[in-house]
Structure formats: C-alpha cells, structure tokens
Amino acid sequence: MGGVVALAAIITTLPLLFILFHLAREGLGALSVDFFTKMPKPVGEGHSGLANAIVGTLILIAVACGIGLPIGIGAGLYLADFRGSRLATSVRFLADVLNGMPSIVVGIFAWQFLVRPLGHFSALAGAVALAAMMIPMITRTTEEMVNLVPIPLREAALALGYSRARTALTVVLRTATAGIVTGVLVAVARIAGETAPLLFTAFGNQFWSVRLDQPTAALPLQIYAYAISPYDEWHRLAWAGALVLIAVVFVISVAARFATRSRFGAGAGD
Amino acid sequence: MSLPALQPAPDSAPAPAIERRSPARGRPRLQADNLTAYFGTTPAIREVSVDLRDREVTAVIGPSGCGKSTFLRCLNRLHETVPLARADGRVLLDGRNIYASGVNPIEVRKHIGMVFQRPTPFPTMTIRDNVAAGLRVVGKSLNRADTDDVVERALTRTALWDEVKDRLKTSAVALSGGQQQRLCIARALATDPEVLLLDEPTASLDPLSAQKVEELVYELRKDMTLVIVTHNMQQAARVSDVTAFFLLGELVEVAPTKTLFTTPTDQRTEAYITGRFG
Numbered sequence: 001m002g003g004v005v006a007l008a009a010i011i012t013t014l015p016l017l018f019i020l021f022h023l024a025r026e027g028l029g030a031l032s033v034d035f036f037t038k039m040p041k042p043v044g045e046g047h048s049g050l051a052n053a054i055v056g057t058l059i060l061i062a063v064a065c066g067i068g069l070p071i072g073i074g075a076g077l078y079l080a081d082f083r084g085s086r087l088a089t090s091v092r093f094l095a096d097v098l099n100g101m102p103s104i105v106v107g108i109f110a111w112q113f114l115v116r117p118l119g120h121f122s123a124l125a126g127a128v129a130l131a132a133m134m135i136p137m138i139t140r141t142t143e144e145m146v147n148l149v150p151i152p153l154r155e156a157a158l159a160l161g162y163s164r165a166r167t168a169l170t171v172v173l174r175t176a177t178a179g180i181v182t183g184v185l186v187a188v189a190r191i192a193g194e195t196a197p198l199l200f201t202a203f204g205n206q207f208w209s210v211r212l213d214q215p216t217a218a219l220p221l222q223i224y225a226y227a228i229s230p231y232d233e234w235h236r237l238a239w240a241g242a243l244v245l246i247a248v249v250f251v252i253s254v255a256a257r258f259a260t261r262s263r264f265g266a267g268a269g270d
Numbered sequence: 271m272s273l274p275a276l277q278p279a280p281d282s283a284p285a286p287a288i289e290r291r292s293p294a295r296g297r298p299r300l301q302a303d304n305l306t307a308y309f310g311t312t313p314a315i316r317e318v319s320v321d322l323r324d325r326e327v328t329a330v331i332g333p334s335g336c337g338k339s340t341f342l343r344c345l346n347r348l349h350e351t352v353p354l355a356r357a358d359g360r361v362l363l364d365g366r367n368i369y370a371s372g373v374n375p376i377e378v379r380k381h382i383g384m385v386f387q388r389p390t391p392f393p394t395m396t397i398r399d400n401v402a403a404g405l406r407v408v409g410k411s412l413n414r415a416d417t418d419d420v421v422e423r424a425l426t427r428t429a430l431w432d433e434v435k436d437r438l439k440t441s442a443v444a445l446s447g448g449q450q451q452r453l454c455i456a457r458a459l460a461t462d463p464e465v466l467l468l469d470e471p472t473a474s475l476d477p478l479s480a481q482k483v484e485e486l487v488y489e490l491r492k493d494m495t496l497v498i499v500t501h502n503m504q505q506a507a508r509v510s511d512v513t514a515f516f517l518l519g520e521l522v523e524v525a526p527t528k529t530l531f532t533t534p535t536d537q538r539t540e541a542y543i544t545g546r547f548g
Contacts, residue, residue, distance in 0.1 A: 084353065152386050153392065153393075155348060155386065157403075158348060158351055159384035160457070161380035161407045161408065161461070162376070163376050175392070177394070
C-alpha cells in the first residue's frame with residue numbers, strides 16, 4: 001500500500017518534470033538578449049524576439065489586476081461579512097460556477113460586450129476577460145482568508161471604538177493580507193498563461209503596441225501562433241516563449257510561498 | 271492619563287458626544303435597567319437591573335450558559351454586533367442611556383473598554399502600535415511623542431513596561447499569553463475609559479499570569495469602574511467588592527462580595543457557591 005501511494009505521488013510530479021526538462025532542452029538555446037529586446041520578424045531575417053508579446057502580457061496582467069483586485073477583494077469581504085445573506089449565498093455559488101467556466105467562454109463574454117460594440121479587438125477586452133477569470137478566484141480566497149481571522153480579534157477592535165469599516169480594513173484585512181496576497185499571486189500565475197480568452201479579445205499583434213484600445217501581442221498567443229507555423233525558427237521562439245512564461249509563473253508561485261510568511265517571520269500566527 | 275474629552279471620530283456617524291463626568295467612589299457609574307438580551311427570539315438574559323458603582327470591582331459569576339458574558343457584552347453594546355442579536359431595556363452610563371436612539375454604539379465603546387477571554391493582540395501590529403490602536407479613533411490626533419507617553423503610561427499601569435520597553439517595535443504575538451493579556455488591558459486603558467469590562471480574563475492563563483492580572487484588576491479599581499466575569503469563585507472573592515450571581519439568564523442576587531459568599535439570601539446562590547451545581 002505504501003509503495004502504491006508513493007508511486008502515485010511520484011507520478012503526480014512527472015508531468016511537471018517532463019515539461020521543465022523538455023522546455024529547458026528546446027527553449028534555452030533560443031533564449032538570447034534579442035528574444036527580450038527585438039520584435040518579431042519574418043522568417044529568415046534572424047535576430048527576432050518577442051519583446052512586444054512580453055510587454056503585452058505584462059500590460060494585460062496589470063490591467064486585469066487593476067480591474068480584478070478591488071472587485072475581487074471587495075466581494076470577498078462582503079461574502080465574509082454577510083455570509084448568511086441571500087445575496088452572499090448566490091454570489092458564492094455563482095463565483096464557484098464562474099471559477100469552473102471554460103476560459104474560452106469567458107473570452108466570448110468579453111468579445112460580446114467589448115469587442116463587438118467597439119468594432120475592434122483590444123488589449124482592454126483581453127484584460128477584462130482575464131479579470132473576469134481572476135475575480136471569482138480572488139473573491140473566494142479573500143473570503144476564506146478573512147474567515148480565518150478570529151472573531152474575538154474583530155470584537156477587540158469594535159470594543160476599542162473602531163467602526164465596522166475601520167475594523168474590516170485595519171484589523172481584519174491586514175491580518176488576512178498574507179493569505180490574500182498568496183491567492184492573488186496564484187490567480188495572476190493562472191491568468192498569465194491563459195490563451196483561449198485572448199484569442200478573440202486581445203487577438204495578438206505583430207507590431208509594437210502599448211495602447212489599450214488596440215489589439216496587443218501576448219506571450220501565450222505568440223507561442224500558439226509560432227507553434228502551429230511550419231518554420232523551425234519560429235518553433236524555437238515558441239519554445240523560448242514557453243520557457244519564459246513558465247519561469248514567470250514559477251517566480252510568482254515562489255513569491256506566493258514567501259508571502260504566506262507573516263511580516264514578523266514564520267510562526268507568528270497565534 | 272488626560273486625553274481630551276471624547277469627540278466623535280471623523281469616520282463615525284454624527285452623534286451627540288458623551289460627556290465625561292466623574293462620580294465619586296461608590297456612586298453608580300453604569301446602571302442596567304430592565305435589560306433583556308436576545309439571540310434571535312431566545313432571551314439570553316431577562317430583565318436584569320443592577321447598579322455598577324464607581325471605583326468598585328463587580329464580579330459576575332454563574333454556571334456556563336447563564337448569560338453572564340451576554341450581560342457584559344450588553345454593557346458596551348457589543349452584543350448587538352452578532353447577527354440576530356439584540357437587546358431591550360436601558361443601560362445608563364453616568365445617567366445617560368447608551369441604548370437611547372441617536373447614541374452611536376461606536377462612541378459608547380470608546381468610553382467602556384473590554385478585555386476578552388483569550389488575549390487578542392492585533393497580530394500585524396507591534397507592541398507599541400497595539401497599545402496605541404485605540405488612540406487613533408478617540409478624536410484629537412496625538413503626535414508621536416505624546417503617543418509614546420500614553421503608551422508608556424498604559425504599559426506601566428499594567429506592569430508590563432519593564433518587560434517590553436526594549437522591544438516595543440516587535441510583534442505583539444511573540445509575547446507570552448499572560449503578557450499578551452496585560453497588553454490587551456493596556457490597550458483598553460490607553461484611551462482612559464471610565465469602565466473596564468473583563469470577560470474571564472484569566473481563563474486561558476497559567477496561574478502565575480492569572481495572579482498578575484488579578485493584582486492589576488485590584489489596582490485599577492482605585493480610579494475606575496470594573497466588571498469581571500469569572501468562572502472562578504475564589505477569584506471573584508479575591509478581587510471584587512460586589513458580586514452578582516446569574517442563573518439561567520436571570521440575575522438572582524447581587525450583594526457585597528463578603529455577604530454573598532457568607533450569607534447569601536437566595537437558596538440558589540447558596541447552592542451554587544457551595545458547589546451543588548455548576
């Protein structure tokens with residue numbers, strides 16, 4: 001029995017190890033300064049890179065966070081504070097449904113409400129699609145982390161003459177911050193690699209663009225486009241792009257681990 | 271310990287400021303009048319009327335579930351923060367009904383400090399910031415030096431200053447349980463409230479720490495009104511001037527501590543203090 005479950009545990013990590021090994025073998029060779037600083041170029045010109053896609057992904061993540069964090073954290077606070085209310089119960093259920101929603105459907109939502117009325121693809125539409133994916137994740141994490149804050153701690157703040165709002169912001173939210181930051185970073189790591197919601201929102205772009213109302217390149221889109229192309233040179237760029245993307249996600253995950261440690265060091269819980 | 275008269279904090283709804291008056295020792299400071307508290311439709315305490323006098327310690331005793339904590343939590347309007355909980359009747363602080371319409375419970379709580387069964391230091395704050403936490407909401411903002419003064423005085427008052435003066439900037443959760451509890455008392459005292467409510471403040475402490483808290487309670491009665499809920503009858507006998515006995519949500523008897531423990535008038539009180547139930 002012990003051997004069987006140990007084997008299962010090892011198999012769990014195999015896909016990750018295989019992916020990392022394969023990515024390193026194929027992608028490392030294509031990584032260069034050019035990759036980070038140069039624009040995509042036609043096949044055969046050489047010295048091409050994915051600078052626009054890297055910047056595009058950063059912009060998409062930043063805007064998605066700008067939209068998703070206040071809404072997600074606010075909704076999480078509401079769910080924790082009014083947990084029994086009818087609105088809270090429905091929102092919690094719908095957030096869970098949205099969490100399991102195929103990401104391409106979320107992309108269709110952004111296409112319907114932003115791309116079609118505006119008449120063109122845009123970075124903003126992509127960011128909104130990504131934010132729509134982040135919000136339920138952040139909402140549920142925030143709720144869970146806030147619920148972990150002991151009730152006597154809230155009551156202690158109220159007993160000092162703190163208002164409900166002040167208690168929520170300066171005591172409850174601050175105590176729950178480490179957990180919420182972790183949840184946010186996990187959400188960012190997840191949306192960073194999302195391709196499907198961007199297909200018909202951010203759309204992709206061969207040129208440099210930092211405008212929110214224009215289509216923008218993004219690493220996952222560029223990887224997709226290059227991976228299905230017939231050229232070896234583009235395949236190598238796709239491998240390198242995948243390696244960079246996974247490195248970014250890995251760094252975020254490690255940061256999330258560190259964020260769970262309290263400001264005053266480990267073991268400062270109770 | 272002279273903070274300015276308490277004004278409504280900027281972030282609270284406008285409400286008439288509660289004036290600070292100074293009754294003398296033995297004069298009623300906090301009076302419960304026909305106080306009934308509910309959870310939903312179930313009353314947790316029924317028609318409680320009692321005077322809590324200034325510069326006295328009133329102990330509230332009774333078996334588990336008798337409503338003694340609920341009674342305490344009605345005195346600073348904390349009871350109503352629990353969903354579906356509410357209270358009827360009056361509680362007078364220096365003659366003013368804190369349950370009157372138009373009185374902001376947030377203002378009330380600035381005048382009536384509270385300490386809980388388990389220590390509740392704010393884990394994200396340093397020792398100093400914990401003690402200063404209440405100062406931020408009591409009207410006039412103090413500068414750094416004044417705040418440091420108030421923090422030092424509050425910590426000295428709780429006999430904690432010598433133990434923590436070299437690590438004021440470190441986390442409060444690194445302190446021992448007993449130190450945390452005295453820190454919470456210091457936090458409640460920093461704003462100079464008229465009344466201090468203690469809800470089984472030594473229940474989670476080791477005997478030595480509990481003794482320190484008891485000594486502190488005894489000291490504090492020189493200049494304020496204290497109410498202590500306790501499971502421990504010896505503790506009630508040691509620290510209090512007056513003892514109130516609750517049973518099944520009812521205030522059975524209230525009398526000078528010595529009288530209540532030696533010659534109770536109610537049979538139920540006698541049964542409880544001689545250990546026949548509870």
